Amino acid sequence: MLKISFLGDISLNDNYIGLYKKGVRPFTEVSPFLNSADYVAGNFECMAAGDSGENMLKQPRLTTTVETLNYVNQIPLNIAFLAQNHAYDHLEDGFKKTTDFLNSNKIMYCGAGFSPSSAGKPLILTKNEVTVAILNYVSSDTNPNIPDNAGISVNMFEFEKCREDIIQLRQQVNHIVLSLHWGGRVEGGHYPDWDQPKLARKLIDAGADLIIGHHSHTFQPFEIYKGKYIFYSLGNFCFSDYWFNGELNVMPKRRMISTVVEISFHTNKYTVQTRHFLNNGIKLIPYDAYHKKVKLRKHVFKLLKSNKSAWFIYYFHKQAVLPLLLFFGRTDLSFSVKMQRLIKYIGKKLKPRPGV
Numbered sequence: 001m002l003k004i005s006f007l008g009d010i011s012l013n014d015n016y017i018g019l020y021k022k023g024v025r026p027f028t029e030v031s032p033f034l035n036s037a038d039y040v041a042g043n044f045e046c047m048a049a050g051d052s053g054e055n056m057l058k059q060p061r062l063t064t065t066v067e068t069l070n071y072v073n074q075i076p077l078n079i080a081f082l083a084q085n086h087a088y089d090h091l092e093d094g095f096k097k098t099t100d101f102l103n104s105n106k107i108m109y110c111g112a113g114f115s116p117s118s119a120g121k122p123l124i125l126t127k128n129e130v131t132v133a134i135l136n137y138v139s140s141d142t143n144p145n146i147p148d149n150a151g152i153s154v155n156m157f158e159f160e161k162c163r164e165d166i167i168q169l170r171q172q173v174n175h176i177v178l179s180l181h182w183g184g185r186v187e188g189g190h191y192p193d194w195d196q197p198k199l200a201r202k203l204i205d206a207g208a209d210l211i212i213g214h215h216s217h218t219f220q221p222f223e224i225y226k227g228k229y230i231f232y233s234l235g236n237f238c239f240s241d242y243w244f245n246g247e248l249n250v251m252p253k254r255r256m257i258s259t260v261v262e263i264s265f266h267t268n269k270y271t272v273q274t275r276h277f278l279n280n281g282i283k284l285i286p287y288d289a290y291h292k293k294v295k296l297r298k299h300v301f302k303l304l305k306s307n308k309s310a311w312f313i314y315y316f317h318k319q320a321v322l323p324l325l326l327f328f329g330r331t332d333l334s335f336s337v338k339m340q341r342l343i344k345y346i347g348k349k350l351k352p353r354p355g356v
Contacts, residue, residue, distance in 0.1 A: 002127040004177075005034045006212045006261045007042030008219075008234035010080075012064045012071050015240035019282065020068045026238065027074050030277055030284045033260060034075065038127055041079035041134070042237055043181065043214040044109070045086055048101065050093030057145040060244040061089040069101050071238075079123065079134070083111025083155045084181045084214070085142040092151040111136030111179070112154040119153040122169060130265050131173040135165055141184030142215050157182065159202065166207040174267050175209040183216050183233065189318040190254065190297060192220055192232040197305045200230045210263065210270070217255045219276070221294065221301040229272055234259045238279060247341075252326045256280075257290060 012020075019026060034040045046062040048069060054061055072080075080102055087095060095112070102109050110123040123134040137157035138144060144154060157180065169176055186193045192213075200211055204225050211230045213220070219235035235258040241250050256279040264271045276294075278287035304311045328338060 002039075002125060002130040002132055002265045003037045004039045004041055004079075004125075004132070004263050004265070005037040006179075006231075006234065006263065007040065007075070007077075007237040008258045009045045009084075009214055009217060009236045009239055010042045010072070010075075010077070011046035011062055011086075011236070011239040012068045013046050013062045013240050014242045015281070016071060016238065017065055017068045020071060024282060025074060026071070026283050028283065029286065030260070031075065033262075033275055037262060039078040039125060040076060041081065041179075042075075042077055043084055043179070043234075044077075044080035044082055044098075044102075045084055045239070047086060047088075047090045047094040048097045050090040050095075050097055052091050052093040054090055054094075055088045055145065055147075057147060058086070058089055058143075060242065060249070062086050062242060063090070066097055066101055069098070072107065073105060077107055080107055080109040081111050081136045081179045081181070081214070082109050082113075083119070083136040083138040083179070085138060085144040085184075087112045087138075087144065087154050088146045088150055088152060095152050110134060110155075111138070112152060114152055116153045119155045120165070122165070124173065130175075130267055132175045132177060132265050133169045133173040134177045134179060135162070135169075136179040136181075137162060138181040139184065142181055142187075143184060159199070162203065163206045166203075170207045175265050175270060176207060177210045177212060178203060178208050179212050179214070181215045182213060183220075186315070186318060187216050188218060188255070188322070189216060189314075190218055190220060191301055191304055191311075191314060192216075194305075194308065194311050194315075196232060197223070197230075200232075201225050204228045204230070212261065217251075219257055219259045219290075219294070221298045223298075223301070231259075231261060234261060236279070237277075238284065248332070250330055250332065251279075252329075257287060258284065 046064045048066045113119040125132045137155050139157040213232045216233040217236045220232040222231040237258045258277050260275045262273040276287045276290040277284040
């Protein structure tokens with residue numbers, strides 16, 4: 001048997017920098033659930049700051065320090081997925097500082113590198129005659145915004161390319177896992193995009209055995225297709241409020257809930273266990289009561305993926321209504337500040353865009 005625990009988005013930004021300096025240990029209650037795994041893998045969302053500036057094409061950008069990256073050893077993380085939309089936030093220097101840290105701490109990574117071949121290289125794990133291959137991709141709708149002349153490459157998702165990668169590996173390994181940074185249109189939503197279930201099924205039909213999704217920063221319902229699990233998004237494992245362009249972006253509760261997925265791989269099958277955690281701003285604590293909401297959302301998801309009209313109602317609520325509800329629910333802003341920002345936001349939306 002080979003056991004892997006999969007985590008959601010890992011971003012050791014802003015508040016984590018201060019917590020690390022104070023010696024706070026945020027992962028003491030989740031680490032015991034990971035210690036039995038042979039590997040702990042997570043989406044590594046935040047690069048360390050470099051000395052050469054930032055990718056101004058990308059908004060927002062996330063920042064941490066090399067020192068704060070030491071938190072991953074407390075998790076403890078063994079595998080970092082780097083095919084994500086913040087890989088180039090701090091240009092080549094930030095990427096190098098981050099990957100140098102991973103290398104020096106014997107943390108494997110995949111999905112991005114200093115060449116296309118290194119970015120697309122699968123990670124292959126073997127134990128007790130069980131072999132698992134992991135392929136890591138990021139979809140364009142998450143807006144990586146990496147310029148063509150960048151000195152790094154991320155493994156961009158294209159269905160035919162992914163299908164060919166699966167075919168090449170199929171006879172070499174027992175299981176193929178796809179780690180997908182996808183669903184950019186529904187970031188912050190509780191349900192995947194309309195086309196994601198159809199795409200996920202095509203990937204399973206192509207030979208994938210398990211799909212682990214990221215990017216929405218929320219936990220989204222999972223499903224089983226032909227005996228294979230599809231996790232659309234595991235939510236944020238750790239992600240701080242962040243400052244960008246002088247404004248504080250606050251993580252609502254839906255973005256502070258994470259799911260750890262433990263997969264026990266055998267030669268011709270695998271078993272799955274899940275555990276939910278709540279980030280209270282300082283520590284991750286078990287949140288077993290969340291299972292009830294997960295069960296309810298599975299029923300809603302069943303309706304949404306089969307009824308496009310119902311899905312559009314959800315999408316409109318997510319795009320137009322939910323941002324206002326979350327914004328006016330903030331307790332760190334006065335009413336007058338909220339109104340000022342709302343007027344500014346509406347003004348941006350109404351302003352004509354060049355070429356449109």
